[in-house]
Amino acid sequence: MSEKIAVIGGGPAGMIAAGFAGSRGKNVTLIEKNNKLGKKLFITGKGRCNITNATPIDNFFDNVTTNKDFMYSGFYSFTNEDIINLLKSYGLNVKIERGNRVFPFTDKSDDVIKVFEKFLINNNVKILLNMEVKDIYKDKEEFIIKFKNKDTLRFQKIILATGGKSYPSTGSTGEGYKFAKKLGHSLIPLRPSLVPIEVKDSWVKEVQGLSLKNVNLTSYIEDRKIHEEFGEMVFTHYGISGPIVLSMSNYINKYKNKNIKLAIDLKPALSEEKLDSRILRDFEKYKNKQIKNVLKNLLPQRLIPIIIKKVEINEEKPVNQITRTERIKLVYTLKNLFLTFKKFRPIEEAIITSGGVSTQEINSSTMESKIVSGLYFAGEIIDVDALTGGYNLQIAYSTGYLAGTNI
Missing domain, CATH: 3.50.50.60 (FAD/NAD(P)-binding domain)
Structure with a gap:
């Protein structure tokens, strides 16, 4: 037998x-x-x-x-x-x-x-x-x-x-x-792998449900670059999810008890110089408008207050009064919107x-x-x-x- x-x-x-x-x-x-x-x-x-x-x-x-x-x-x-x-x-x-x-x-x-x-x-x-x-x-x-x-x-x-x-x-x-x-x-x-990520930053709750397309997500551990992904992501009440976030989790889940930071490049197609030129053109075109209204051409509406707060500019400030230092900080923030990793969602939610x-x-x-x-x-x-x-x-x-x- x-x-x-x-x-x-x-x-x-x-x-x-x-x-x-x-x-x-x-x-x-x-x-x-x-x-x-x-x-x-x-x-x-x-x-x-x-x-x-x-x-x-x-x-x-x-x-x-x-x-x-x-x-x-x-x-x-x-x-x-x-x-x-x-x-x-x-x-x-x-x-x-x-x-x-x-x-x-x-x-x-x-x-x-x-x-x-x-x-x-x-x-x-x-x-x-x-x-x-x-x-x-x-x-x-x-x-x-x-x-x-x-x-x-x-x-x-x-x-x-x-x-x-x-x-x-x-x-x-x-x-x-x-x-x-x-x-x-x-x-x-x-x-958990291929799993959403929780972050420490409370501002993500303000943009819960907002999807971003064609952005770059980079992970760092104590200022050392680990990995980067390009594509789509979404903000949630606890942090971030979406295709590039799930993929990113696969690379950073191997590191324990480290200071992991994530950076979103909202304009990966533009270098800092080109982005600065683009912003200067907008500022020239709408020089008497407030910064919160000018950024509508560049960002999703819900993200504008977050960015302005991070750059530490009064949202009602006319763009013709914005200093070069403030503008450079705006460019840097658009290219490096930082998030602080908290933890992964439970293994039960992982793919x-x-x-x-x-x-x-x-x-x-x-x-x-x-x-x-x-x-x-x-x-x-x-x-x-x-x-x-x-x-x-x-x-x-x-x-x-x-x-x-x-x-």
Whole structure:
């Protein structure tokens, strides 16, 4: 009788791992605690499912911010083209949008999950839903899985694909980390990634809901530049969010207890000299107007009082009375609107979890544990993460593929 394999976790990594293990004639059981598969996948890409990214696979490494070298074998063994071809083989076409993001042609994440379900059924994978794992331990050559409903099952090999700790409503509650630790693995501390940022500056509440487009966001730690992002962001009651903020979080979450500052360049297309010339032209054109009215051509209305306050100019001062020193300070503030980092929003609000099972203890070519024979890992449970744009899902597929084909 062939050895029994359990895949714990019915997300993208688990479904790919189980399907490919089944395609090799293995006796595979996929265990999921929810009442359906792919619950977190269902909400990705705002419900449309950002399947992967269409950039050449070589470029993926530039978008992986934690342990990119670990993904070398995974990305080249199961590429973005491979996942697209798998979906197409089941009749699901895709389209490419801004930033090379790949979506199902139907714009429905449910259609992607349906393909994965067919893939599992076609490869004779037994699917157990509503089965929450309580404990896993190894007894000689077998893994014993105890469930919350008091059932117990035995398997010769297991793949842990239980996801991270973000979006706990989808079932990602971090249980897999406990199982891995109990089986002898080291855990890199968990951190929220791709997550909004809270700031200490109270003025952000005054511009809550204001979106900024085509701005530059730069992070500094004790005056040392860490990273910069260009694009869109939004002010919230607690701080800042939006695409460039989420990406930024991925770079600064590796620094603890440091004095992190963020600077918004509201006019990145203009150098300080060009911006100064532009402001001088406006001042000449509207020389008798008050500063608060002249800045309407340059800034969103709600941001004007904030900027004027920071530059320390009376908002009713006519522009023909503004000194060169005040003008230079205005230019500097428009190019460097500083915010003081307070903390990240909770991990439950993060798109992904950074940290997890140490890559040092996993064979990057097979995803098998170097510590426990017969134990494999796939997906977000591993300490690998990337930027938004379909890269994290590709990590799930690629690691799932290696685990499934090597178990």
